[in-house]
Every structure is written in C-alpha cells, then in structure tokens.
Amino acid sequence: METRQSQVLAGLLGVCVGDALGVPVEFTTREERLRSPVTSMQGYGTYNQPPGTWSDDSSLTFCLAESLCQGFSLDAIAQSFCRWHDQDYWTPHGTVFDIGMTTAAALRRLRWDHVSPLESGGRDERSNGNGSLMRILPMAFYYQSLEFPDLIRRVHQVSSITHAHLRSQMSCGIYISIAIQLLERDDPEPAYFKGIQKIQELYNQPPYTSQLDQFTRVFNGKIAQLSMEKIKSGSYVVHTLEAALWCFLTSTSYSQSVLKAVNLGSDTDTTAAVTGGLAGLYYGVEQIPQEWHDQIARKDNIVDLAQRLASAIASENLTKDK
Template sequence: METRQSQVLAGLLGVCVGDALGVPVEFTTREERLRSPVTTMQGYGTYNQPPGTWSDDSSLTFCLAESLCQGFSLDAIAESFCRWHDQDYWTPHGIVFDIGMTTAAALRRLRWDHVSPLDSGGRDERSNGNGSLMRILPMAFYYKFLEFPDLIQRVHQVSSITHAHLRSQMACGIYISIAIRLLEGDDPATAYFKGIKRIQKLYNQPPYTSELDNFARVFNGEIAQLPMEAIQSGSYVVHTLEAALWCFSTSTSYSQSVLKAVNLGSDTDTTAAVTGGLAGLYYGVEAIPQDWLDQIARKDDIVDLAKRLAVSFKKSKHLEE
C-alpha cells in the first residue's frame, strides 16, 4: 500500500508542481522564455497569484481523483467538475481564475441543459484543446484493476465529459498507456515504446483509424529526436501530448522535465502539468525539489487526497460500472 500511495502522490504532485511553475508565465512567448527562463517556483505574473498557485489543470485532476475515491461514476466526476466551476471546489485559494472555452461550454451543457456526461463534451474538430488531457492522469491508477481495453474505454468516457472528439479521447488514451508502463517500472524510453505499441492495437481499427495521421509523430517513436523548434506548445491537444513526451523523453530529472516544458512558452502550465504527471510517476516525490513542494498551495490536502485514493483502490466498488 505504501508503494501505491507513493505512486499516487507522485503523480498528483507531479501534475500540480508543473502546473504551478507554469501559471505565472502562461501565454508568454518562447522567445521571452529563452531570454528569461523560469528556473524555480515564482508567483504573480499572468494571473497575479502567489507562488505555488495551481490552475484548473490541477483542480480538475484533483476533482477526478477525489471522485474515484468513491468508485467510478461519470455522473459523480461530472458533478465534481461542475462543483469546481460553480462553488470554487478544489481551487488553491477559493476562486477559479482559469478555464478553457471547451470545458466551460461542456459544464454549461451539464448544468443548464441537464445533458448526460456522455453527451456534454464538444465533438467538433475545434474542440480539441488539451482540457481533458491535462486532468486524465488519475485514471492510470486503475491499471491493476481493469483489463486494458476496458480501462481505455473509461479514459475515453472521462475525456468526453468535456472533450468528446476522437482525437482528444485518443490523446488521453496514449498518455495513460505510457503512464501505466511507468507505473510498471519501465524507464522513460521503454515506457514510451511499450505504451504506444500497446495502444496502437486498439487504435488500428475503426473508428480510430481516421485519426491516426494526427498522431504520426507520436507513433513513430522518435519524439526525442526532434529539435525544440519542431515542438509546439499551444493548447491543441496533439501539440501538448507531443511536447510533454518530448520534454520527458529528453530530460534526466523531474525538475529538468517540467522546466523544459514551462520554457517552451505559450500554454506553459498545461504543458508542464502533463509533463509533470509522467515525470512524477517515474522520478518519485523525493525527486521534486523540496522548496517547490513547500510553496504548493494546500499541499497537505493533496497528500491526504493521495492517501484516500490509494486506499480506495482496495475496494471492489472500483470494478463496478
């Protein structure tokens, strides 16, 4: 149980610390970051928030994780997301200061139109921001309790609450497949190779085949060989996935991974959160600089959440629909 709890905590804090590093410089350009790179936790900047403040990326990750403590229920997960938006639940300082347009539209459909979570997410091609990828990591912790195709189906459903286009679902599936290999103890290169190989068996069939070209650079297994100039770091889900895999695959520590992500510029918090989830799983909590951890808002609550989620996976209810 201690091992599982430490993995859960490493994943959650990995996301959160990366997110908090990126918040003060979100929307800044790569040129700005190259001239003045982020090297440690700082504050204020884009949202005028104190150091250690995390954004919607972490808030929705924590909402998902807490919902999973009671078993898997799409309705409960969707309700948790709405509670964050409407009641400032799982925010660092009691206020929502950042939300993506696709996520906001989906939550309006849930709250105002009373649609089901399977029908709330955007399905058009323009609804392929990174808003579901940034919060999907807690689903990886199901890997010992569900058959892989069943787990990926649930990953797709959780994405679809806000981002229902196949491309967003598949980005989440690829990410979780790689995260599972890290949980199994693989090194980054092996986790990447085995993760994409395993998920390709699911995606090399309709309806997913229509989207495979969009993931060509991920599936060719050579992300790490690309120069930084070939990596984009905006909010498009494929670019975020590529950037996170590049940062993680070309680094040798947690801090190097997430700082590299932040210093790509643009959607700094989400790129670093998605990168940080993988880096946290691989390098562990002990690899996250202590002075960064000490500044994280509500750190004790996050530690408690990780403990509750780890304990909850012993319960048979997780295998229920």
C-alpha cells in the same frame, strides 16, 4: 520499492508542481522564456497569484481523483467538475481564475441543459484543446483493477465529459497507456515504446483509424529525436501530448522535465502539468525539489487525497482478487 500511496502522491504532485511553475508565465512567448527562463517557483505574473498556485489543470485532476475514491461514476465526476466551476471546489485559494472555452461550454451543457456526461463534451474539430488531457492522469492508477481495453474505454468517457472528439479521447488514451508502463516501473524510453505499441492495438481499427495520421510523430517512436523548434506548445491537444513526451524523454530529472516544458512558452501550465504527471510517476516524490512542493497551495489536502485514492485502489484490487 515504491508503495501505491507514494506513486499516487508522486503523480498528483507531479501534475500540480508543473502546473504551478507554469501559471505565472502562461501565454508568454518562447522567445521571452529563452531570454528569461523560469528556474524556480515564481508568483504573480499572468494571473497575479502567489507562488505555488495551481490552475484548472490541477483542480480538475483533483476533482477526478476524489471522485474515483468512491468508485467510477461518470455522473459523479461530471458533477465534481461543475462543483469546481460553481462553488470554487478544489481551487487553491477559493476562486476559479482559469478555464478553457471547450470545458466551460461543456459544463454549461451539463448544468443548464441537463445533458448526460456522455453527451456534454464538444465533438467538432475545434474542440481539441488540451482540457481533458491535462486532468486524465488519475485514471492510470486503476490499471490493475481493469482489463486494458476497459480502462481505456473509461478514459475515453472521462475525456468526453468536456472533450468528446476522437482525437482528444485518443490523446488521453495514449498518455494513460504510457503512464501505466511507468507505474510498472519501466524506464522512460521503454515506457514510451511499450505504451504506444499497446494502445495501437486498440487504435488500429475503426473508428480510431480516421485519426491515426494526427499521431504520426507520436507513433513513429521518434518524438525525442525532434529539435525544440519542431515542438509546439500551444493548447492543441496533440501538440501538448507531443511536447510533454518530448520534454520527459529528453530530460534526466523531474525538475529538468518540467522546466523544459515551462520554458517552451505559450500554454506553460498545461504543458508542464502533463509533463509533470509522467515525470512524477517516474522520478517519485523525493525527486521533486522540496522547496517547490513545500510552496504548493493546500499541500496537506493533496497528501490526504493521495492517501484516500490509494486506499480506494487497494480496496478495488482486493475485490477483484476475490
């Protein structure tokens, strides 16, 4: 039986290892990846970083996880994101080398305009990149501390720090709903079906109904039946959600899931990070290839973070039970 700590570590490492596999080949085409598929942890490439280097996907995931160790505070989470950008906090090698435009704009509003975290995120149609989905996984670990609607409301708030459009919020909500089922030890397909069914109970009402047509392929339960040619792997949040679900549901191991994600090309690190979060939860740390997570930058710090977050979650659950 998995412990809470091992589940947290599996999720965090799942995101991070997928991210690191994708960093060296980010922005390469699917055709390039089909000709020369990634099969192992590589280095250099797109950002000239050593093997095991993770990007903003993992940095912001770790910032969120660390903030949650002190309880839920949207201000603290937002300030942690700013600290990453301004002070290179939770970076693999002491420097920020990748940031999305929507995230950068939101952090400028937080720092320079001193707006609230609930007002900082982009709300227009073009602000639907995958920058909040890529970091949202730690919210799933609080599923036993909060009622489901309350947890999803907080998920929406965390997304809104940078990505406040309903579509981005809902993408995060769908992902977390499925992740919760994996934490409940459902197999991939039942987790997917139960996750989308549960979240639809919230989203089948205004204001979310205005966006439901954007999630038709996710909500019809047939995402795994699509061919690779129908899966897009750019930075649009719905495409990333679809691609991650497709990679996870059509694979039978952690490594197969994340390599499939990387080899879709384009936004390789984020597709693999979002896929890796689900695959890590399901397959566990022991199924992430040892040679991969041994190469991960700051692995000891990540293990320590997982321990601290697991302890914080346990304390919250104990408080709830009293």
